[in-house]
Amino acid sequence: MSDWIKVGKLSDIPRQGSRIINSDEGDIALFRTIDDEVFALRDECPHEKGPLSQGIIHGKNVTCPLHSWVISLEDGCALPPDEGCATHFPVKLEDKNVFLKY
């Protein structure tokens, strides 16, 4: 059963940046947008498994550092015409603390 887990504070993540969370099933990338929204995706591009955490974050999207696929942070899916999705994890903010459902 999945639970909300506190993974850190909002200020741990640079704005327009990301942090990695290690997990028993591979890395999870935590993103913070320019508007201070936080999203979490499996740190693997659906294309060739590039580390999305290393991409440039713009709007609610991240551009993969390997081949520039653009992935929506909201659902983990590649913007058309590319196809495929990275696993998406629900995130919530409470008192500037970041919780991840895992």
Place this chain on the structure above:
Amino acid sequence: MIGNGMAGMRTIEELLKLAPDAYDITIFGAEPFGNYNRIMLSPVLAGEKTIDEIMINDLQWYKNNNITLHANKTVVEINRAEKKVIAEDGTFESYDRLLIATGSNPFMLPVPGGKLSGVIGFRDIHDVDTMLDSAKTKKKAVVIGAGLLGLEAANGLKLQGMDVTVVHIMDCLMERQLDKPAAKLLQSELESRGIKFLLDARTQEILGDDHVSRIRFADGAEIEADLVVMAVGIRPNFELAQKADLECDRGIVVSETMLSSDPSVYSVGECVQFEEHTYGLVAPLFDMAKVCASQLADIDHKHYVHTETSTKLKVSGVDLFSAGIINGNEATDDIIFQDPANGVYKKIILQDHKIVGVVLYGDTFDGSWYFELLREATDVSEMRSHLLFGQAHLGDSGHGGVNDAIAAMSDDAEICGCNGVTKGCVTKAIIEKGLQTLDEVRAHTKASASCGSCTGLVEQVLAHTLGADYSDSPSEKPVCKCTDYTHDDVRKAITEQKLTSLKALMNAMEWRTVDGCASCRPALNYYLIAAWPGKVEDDYRSRFINERIHANIQKDGTYSVIPRIWGGVTTADELRTIADVADKYEIPTVKITGGQRIDLLGVKKEDLPAVWGDLNKGGMISGHAYSKGLRTVKTCVGQEWCRFGTQKSMQMGIELEKMTWGSWTPAKFKIAVSGCPRNCAEATIKDFGVVAVDSGWELHIAGNGGIKVRVTDLLCKVKTEDEVREYCGAFMQVYREEAHYLERTAHWVERIGLPYVKQRIVEDSEGRKALNKRFLESQVYAQVDPWAERASEGVDAHEFVALTQINKQQ
């Protein structure tokens, strides 16, 4: 909107993209169909395509987009006072904004008999149907007019089995697009297909009882005709606008915002007159559509600018291309290639070292390249002697070896080597998905989306697949989809408006996105730091990962690390340090690079600061192998050891590297120094190449050993080592200040021309000194070892450690 043709509908499509909910849209169309690709009527007539294949939007599309289409209803009145349009059958609609896109009508010769049955124009599906029906029962067709449309009609009718004669008032075909030699070649090709020509023939009367039977000419001669197609030209269809008292001349007069004399009435397409121009080809109409949509959507307000158009003939097997002026004059030079036996003719008309006209017959493979050079007014003096042989013969920007026409390529032929895309894939995507532009092809197929070297080829496939009238994107390309401003616009705004942050820049230039995208942010960040060195904070969130992390990301997410080895000259101690690091961090691959450095591949991200720390301790700093900046200075051993060496190239190389390391430029920048003209350091394929000669140093610029090898241009020869350094700094600075982001020196110099660089660096000695001074000033801020900051000062520590560890089983 009045009119359901290509220009109007393109405007609607653009508008829906920009502001889908801004308007309730109602369209009146005189034809009973959705919207179709009128320029493809010729292939329909020729039996190469069906009507279904040329439909752009079917009736369902209008429903899906909540557009009311009054098909088959001709508008007869515009009531501007009440803001209403009224159709023949009484249907009326009111409007807030009206778009008139009534196109053009074929010009019908005002001769007796012009109204007889069997005398038609060539404009719409109805005309094509009439022609196809006639071909079933009738024999003799006469086409009046040997322009583009007339010849396409003649070819189609011939293919449908009719006996076709083309009548033309001039003494050669397509006189507005072709010169005489090309026209003659075209005529004999069409004659060999069985089409007859009557030139210098003035039509006087069309004879027949109720249906046409003969044509009589001014000289009294007559020929038989069961069908007459008039293709002598088109006239803007602006009767309706004129009746409504809108300002009209040869068309509906519009401003650069596509607005008519009434501020609620816009107009686009063949019905308009912009400045002194009226239009008959599709490319400018699509430009108008973009402008009009942006005005209607009230988003970033584009302005229309008249541009040159090119012409191709849609007759299968006839390759013909023309653009610009056709016949030279005293001020022009013509370069001509003629091979009548093979049916090839090429003419390029030059004025002031620029292409002002092109006529190609038989081999049009390079048409779009010449057209680009023409539109961009590129100085072609450097390539003049090769120009006629085409782009493939220019070592620098051609696609070496691709000489065959696209048509001859098999579907399995690889177009894009980076992404493994074949010609077949590209063609299929264009047809099935209805792609029209290079960007769309890139998005759907990935062809030319990586290194870009096959861009020309993809454009050729696009042009070939779409048939004629394909026109590539405008020469002034916007930075990215977040804006319509060009790179040069942005650079200008930064200096003129003294913008010093990304946010201020995006605000001032009305960026369409909150914080840009992965294309524009790195470019804008670069332009800011290039304009205000030391004053603007480098925004690391706008840098590609390699420049953020100061190492090169590899396919598996590990990194490669390359320490700086000045001039490629190392020591046993440095090698020992590198060996120890490789052992200590279990680095799987150690490789010598093309730039004479040592690459440690497969370093884990979390190990990077420690690896750097150990390299720092051994006296080595970042080699910047990841940066858009100075990479390496490659040297040969030179006079120090070589029996042929004329100067100390190793020492020169080390000095240049000490001067230029850490600098950032629009794209990577490589230098080499060779000690004699044997050039063992391969200096003539570098961005800045120095070749020692007995009397001093030759300075070469804008070489490139990458995707397409480009040999450098010789900038000048200098005598002293001080001069080498000064010219190098000045060249890097002018490149840094003026090139577009990601534009290598090779492409930049091709764009702006070698004479410009010579003028800035060689002829203007004060300017050169000032440039070099600015270069050295900004180096003060740039020459900070990014590895040391991270290894020992904790800069960006969050990049290298995970936030936390979580597990399913807790």
